Amino acid sequence: MSRVLATGGSLLLLLALALLLPARSFLPGDRLLVETLTSFAPQYALLAVVMALWLWWRRRWLRGLAFMLLLVPELAGFLGSRPAPPDDLASAHPRLMVFSANLFESSRAVRSAVDQVEALDADLVWWSEFPRDLDPDTRARVGELDARYPFGFELAAADGRDIRFLSRYPLRTRQTFEPPLTSGRPALRLSLDVRGQLLTVFALHTHPPTSAWSLRARNETLDWLQDELAALEGRAIVMGDLNTSAFAPRFAELIREGGLDCASPWRCAVASWPTFVPVLLTPIDHILVGGELAVTQLRRGRFTGSDHFPVVAEIVFL
Structure with missing residues (x-):
């Protein structure tokens, strides 16, 4: 029996x-x-x-x-994933170092993120859940970092936290997507001038799909992103806490319909959440590209104290 x-x-x-x-x-x-x-x-x-x-x-x-x-x-x-471009491509074409992190409304995470951005010498930085209340030393360090990025900005998101985008390259246009269902988590479409070439950046922090309504809110943002990508002709970077695992069917739809470069979730994503339960780590924070761009490096950043690991990528223009 x-x-x-x-x-x-x-x-x-x-x-x-x-x-x-x-x-x-x-x-x-x-x-x-x-x-x-x-x-x-x-x-x-x-x-x-x-x-x-x-x-x-x-x-x-x-x-x-x-x-x-x-x-x-x-x-x-x-x-069967697409092979990486040759190593010498980065020296002949514009190259971007990109850093994205959910900071968990933690001053400790902010300090660690500042350290990593400085060491990386990042060109583009996206921070979500940035705390408004910082101790004087941490605020001073953030101010010093901000001075190195003349085209950065900060926006209010949910109560007590902001979102921040830092860029070394001129910002030409900024569009915000925040319908009532997604209130508190605006999605951004940014147009940058990178050495005379147009680059579109989508920076997001979607709702976590923990209930029926938050799943709808998350999907509403992903639907908008998918439509924007499908209509876009040119280079695009998608970055941020998408609250969508690279192994979920909704992620596969985004890649397919949005024309993003991800032949396999095992190669285009890194396990990022939850840091406090390593056995359950799954990739929900992403840096993705579309158009004539290639990711030559993709890795997880160091632990900051947040429940999310940062994501770091090197991106080159093709």
Whole structure:
């Protein structure tokens, strides 16, 4: 009897993992349960490997193989990703260092972010959940950093926190998207002049999809972003806390319909949240490109004290 139960349990787990790994792209992206469950594909992939090894140890060869086969689409996507441009491209074309971080309304996180931006010598910086109440020393450091970015600005967001964009390049236009449902989390469309070339930057901090209404609010912003990207002819950078895992169906739709460069979520994203529960880390903070741009480096920044890791990217014009 126990053997029958064990067999049934492994088959149910196999079916569940099949839905959450190779079949997840076919699930509806506007369902809260789907959004939540599909956000943790790396953890499911690890579980599939553990199950395969355990079954092989017990000489259940075919069942173990079935679990490993769940990973074939993930592996194919990883190996089939677009190769990085040659290293010497950065010296011949405009190059941007980009830093994006959710600062958790924490002075400690602000100080760490300032340190990282200075060390990186970043060209573009996007900070969400920037606290309004800072101690004098931290405020002085922020002021010193602001002086190095003549085209930066700050906007009020939700109560007690702001959003900040810092740029070394002239800002030509600024558009804000903030309908009633997304109040407190404005999305920005910015036009920059980078050495005579137009660059469009979308800087966002969407609502976290923790309830039906916040999922709708998040999706309303993503719908706007998707439409803007689809109509855009030229280079674009999307950056910020999208509160959307790279493994969720809604992210795949954004990439596909918005024409962004992401052949595989395993290559175009880094695990960024939640920092306080490392076993659940998933990529919800992003730096993405579209048009004649390429990401030559993408990595996670150092821990700041926030519940989000920063994301750092080097981007070159093609």
